[in-house]
Amino acid sequence: MLDAGSHADAYNFAYLDEQTKRMIRRAILKGIAVPGYQVPFASREMPMPYGWGTGGVQVTAACLVPEDRLKVIDQGADDTTNAVSIRRFFQRTAGVAVTESTPEATLIQTRHRIPETPMTEGQILVYQVPIPEPLRFLEPRETETRKMHELEEYGLMHVKLYEDIARHGQIATSYAYPVKVEGRYVMDPSPIPKFDNPKLSGNPAIQLFGAGREQRIYALPPWTEAVSLDFDDHPFETSKAPHDCDLCGARASYLDEVITDDQGGRMFVCSDTDFCAGRRAEGHVGRLGEAA
Amino acid sequence: MYVAVKGGERAIDNAHQWLAEERRGDPAVPELTIPQIREQMRLAVNRVMAEGSLYDPDLAALAIKQARGDLIEAVFLIRAYRTTLPRFAGSSPVDTGAMAVDRRISATFKDLPGGQVLGPTFDYTHRLLDFALMAEGAAVDTQTPLGEEGGGDRETRVPHVTSFLNRDGLIETADPSDATPPDLTREPMERPADRALRLQALTRGDEGFVLSMAYSTQRGYGRTHAFVGELRIGTVLVEVDIPELGFAVEIGEIELTECETVNQFKGSRTEPPQFTRGYGLVMGQSERKAIAMSLVDRALRWQELGEDFTGAPAQDEEFVLMHCDNIQATGFLEHIKLPHYVDFQAELELVRKLRAEAMALQEAAE
Numbered sequence: 001m002l003d004a005g006s007h008a009d010a011y012n013f014a015y016l017d018e019q020t021k022r023m024i025r026r027a028i029l030k031g032i033a034v035p036g037y038q039v040p041f042a043s044r045e046m047p048m049p050y051g052w053g054t055g056g057v058q059v060t061a062a063c064l065v066p067e068d069r070l071k072v073i074d075q076g077a078d079d080t081t082n083a084v085s086i087r088r089f090f091q092r093t094a095g096v097a098v099t100e101s102t103p104e105a106t107l108i109q110t111r112h113r114i115p116e117t118p119m120t121e122g123q124i125l126v127y128q129v130p131i132p133e134p135l136r137f138l139e140p141r142e143t144e145t146r147k148m149h150e151l152e153e154y155g156l157m158h159v160k161l162y163e164d165i166a167r168h169g170q171i172a173t174s175y176a177y178p179v180k181v182e183g184r185y186v187m188d189p190s191p192i193p194k195f196d197n198p199k200l201s202g203n204p205a206i207q208l209f210g211a212g213r214e215q216r217i218y219a220l221p222p223w224t225e226a227v228s229l230d231f232d233d234h235p236f237e238t239s240k241a242p243h244d245c246d247l248c249g250a251r252a253s254y255l256d257e258v259i260t261d262d263q264g265g266r267m268f269v270c271s272d273t274d275f276c277a278g279r280r281a282e283g284h285v286g287r288l289g290e291a292a
Numbered sequence: 293m294y295v296a297v298k299g300g301e302r303a304i305d306n307a308h309q310w311l312a313e314e315r316r317g318d319p320a321v322p323e324l325t326i327p328q329i330r331e332q333m334r335l336a337v338n339r340v341m342a343e344g345s346l347y348d349p350d351l352a353a354l355a356i357k358q359a360r361g362d363l364i365e366a367v368f369l370i371r372a373y374r375t376t377l378p379r380f381a382g383s384s385p386v387d388t389g390a391m392a393v394d395r396r397i398s399a400t401f402k403d404l405p406g407g408q409v410l411g412p413t414f415d416y417t418h419r420l421l422d423f424a425l426m427a428e429g430a431a432v433d434t435q436t437p438l439g440e441e442g443g444g445d446r447e448t449r450v451p452h453v454t455s456f457l458n459r460d461g462l463i464e465t466a467d468p469s470d471a472t473p474p475d476l477t478r479e480p481m482e483r484p485a486d487r488a489l490r491l492q493a494l495t496r497g498d499e500g501f502v503l504s505m506a507y508s509t510q511r512g513y514g515r516t517h518a519f520v521g522e523l524r525i526g527t528v529l530v531e532v533d534i535p536e537l538g539f540a541v542e543i544g545e546i547e548l549t550e551c552e553t554v555n556q557f558k559g560s561r562t563e564p565p566q567f568t569r570g571y572g573l574v575m576g577q578s579e580r581k582a583i584a585m586s587l588v589d590r591a592l593r594w595q596e597l598g599e600d601f602t603g604a605p606a607q608d609e610e611f612v613l614m615h616c617d618n619i620q621a622t623g624f625l626e627h628i629k630l631p632h633y634v635d636f637q638a639e640l641e642l643v644r645k646l647r648a649e650a651m652a653l654q655e656a657a658e
Contacts, residue, residue: 017376040480045371050620051627075634082630084300112634130624141610143483168646174638193638213620215480239641256633257640271634 014061014094020044024062024217028208031219036181036226037149038132043215053086053111054212056128060109063124063208064090069097071105076113076254076271083111100274112175114196116253116275119205121222127190129211132218134178134188154186157229165234174239179226187218187226195238195254200226243268248279249286315360329353338547338576339363343618344370345477345496347546347575364498364618371619375477382472384540386528388550388573389449393526395577398453400519400554406450411525412577453522454552454569463554463567483610490592490613494585495574497616505606505616506584509591514604516590517556518570525549525577549574551582555590560598568597588612 012018027041046054064070070090074083078100086109087098099105102117111128119125135145138156148154157178164172177194179201181187189200190209200207200220207220220226230236241255246267253275255268267288270276280289316323330337330353340352344367352370359365395411398404410416457463473488481489494502509516527547531540551572559565570590572582591606605611615621 011376017378040482042477042479045368045375045619047372049368049626050623051625052623052630054623075631079300080631081300081304085304088301111630112632130627142614143610169649170646172642172646174642175635191632191635193634195638213624239638239645241637241641254634255637257637271637 014064016061021062027217036185036187038216043212050213053128055210059210071108074111077273114199116272121204123205127209129190132211132216245270246286247289326353340366342575343367346374384531391526396524498618502584506587514607518553521552521554549582551586553586562598
């Protein structure tokens with residue numbers, strides 16, 4: 001981690017050197033040209049550990065321009081420690097403006113969520129991806145899975161989903177739920193809850209996915225179709241906690257469960273902090289909220 | 293009443309400040325200096341240089357100090373620094389035959405041209421705690437070695453042991469190549485990897501991982517039947533071609549450990565019976581790593597030599613190459629302590645739903 005201010009001048013705008021950014025931009029463009037295809041790229045060691053969002057950070061660094069307004073969320077929230085740390089990193093190394101407001105941001109880096117407020121044309125959403133390969137847990141070898149994508153051989157995935165139904169009566173995948181992009185590549189949407197999957201498809205924003213440790217970038221250009229895998233008789237369903245937000249009363253937002261005491265007390269709150277705060281500012285009050 | 297967890301920023305600042313205090317330890321004890329670490333913790337410095345892929349003893353010492361002695365953390369600091377450095381040139385291949393050797397031993401021949409040079413080794417020390425070292429400040433008894441002053445000289449070339457075997461066609465020849473080796477720090481690693489790329493990954497791989505992989509081949513998981521043909525440690529010159537000058541100039545010297553194993557080989561469908569080679573080359577004095585690397589290198593060569601794949605982990609290129617990097621491994625391992633409550637919530641809902649259905653079925657059955 002950089003100390004406040006002191007080292008900022010020693011590094012290029014947004015940390016990465018221009019050669020590296022060019023290399024990453026080429027991978028991004030290729031990803032956009034072939035939606036859902038995983039483009040190998042020469043991921044760099046970043047000053048934060050692998051697993052903390054090094055792929056997303058590199059994609060963000062390659063996209064940022066000085067006029068950008070950056071928002072960073074982790075678990076939907078702007079104030080989680082890792083979101084704070086990444087936001088600060090770019091404040092220091094790029095000096096860009098930052099915001100917590102989804103509509104005001106030009107670029108949003110996210111871990112595990114898609115914002116509740118719909119994205120608009122011209123915005124970029126950058127996902128941090130741990131394991132980019134949707135087939136990885138069915139086939140551990142990269143040489144094999146690349147071949148399977150080449151041949152569009154996704155039978156194994158359907159068998160897995162079928163076995164879920166046979167065993168549990170439903171598809172037992174609740175996050176990182178695979179999608180098929182424009183009828184071609186099966187893609188891992190990163191570990192977002194399947195609640196967020198419908199927002200992937202036909203989204204007006206550019207969606208970029210960066211996996212640093214695994215050295216892959218992939219993309220969904222605006223208005224791209226991304227269909228969650230399912231069967232005719234077992235259609236894809238989203239899921240969330242069957243409650244309303246206890247702070248803002250939202251009925252349709254994704255909720256975090258918060259344990260409030262050791263007597264089984266709990267409350268449900270929007271995981272998207274900006275969305276929740278916005279609703280409260282508008283005067284919406286939930287079960288345990290206080291009027292603004 | 294639930295209050296949203298705010299103040300992540302202040303928490304991070306405070307954590308960093310506490311960390312700095314912990315690093316310093318008791319202020320009554322004098323602070324470590326970088327030269328002290330560089331000179332007296334030299335093998336730790338070597339490991340950080342090797343796995344950090346950056347030959348700079350001072351920076352490695354700084355990284356060790358900053359990382360409070362956590363060597364993987366120190367390697368990480370060096371890697372993150374290294375990746376920002378511009379590339380001016382690639383050096384010519386170093387000539388280990390011209391190494392000024394401090395240590396050079398062969399386990400396959402009792403004596404040989406160039407001689408057996410024991411050098412500074414733990415090998416024949418008795419592992420008894422030397423309490424004299426606890427007496428701080430006392431002048432340490434450093435006698436000059438009997439007979440001669442140590443240190444190799446660059447005047448005499450020390451021939452490689454494998455070249456003796458080579459003369460009789462008893463060992464495979466390694467075809468020399470002028471191809472530019474791939475650079476896994478600048479290109480995404482594509483598999484199958486060639487041998488140069490495998491060696492590159494192994495030399496910066498985690499010492500413990502490479503050691504365990506090598507050990508597993510000795511215990512029967514992909515036997516390699518290795519003899520240490522030669523192990524040498526010393527300094528070599530690094531030369532760089534300057535296009536404006538039209539010739540190579542010396543830019544410095546680095547310490548290397550090189551290990552060549554000679555492996556039994558009964559021949560295969562494609563190759564006659566002869567000895568085969570495993571190769572290890574590591575920055576600094578890093579014997580254990582160099583030997584381990586050469587065993588793993590040999591195990592990974594099964595395909596090229598027409599051997600059978602026995603399913604041993606050390607033979608499995610993807611398994612070895614994708615898991616030998618400790619910075620990748622530690623990052624991904626430790627990231628599970630980051631918040632995952634969104635995904636956990638999704639799992640919670642799923643398990644609740646599955647349980648409700650299972651209970652309903654059970655009740656219906658009763």
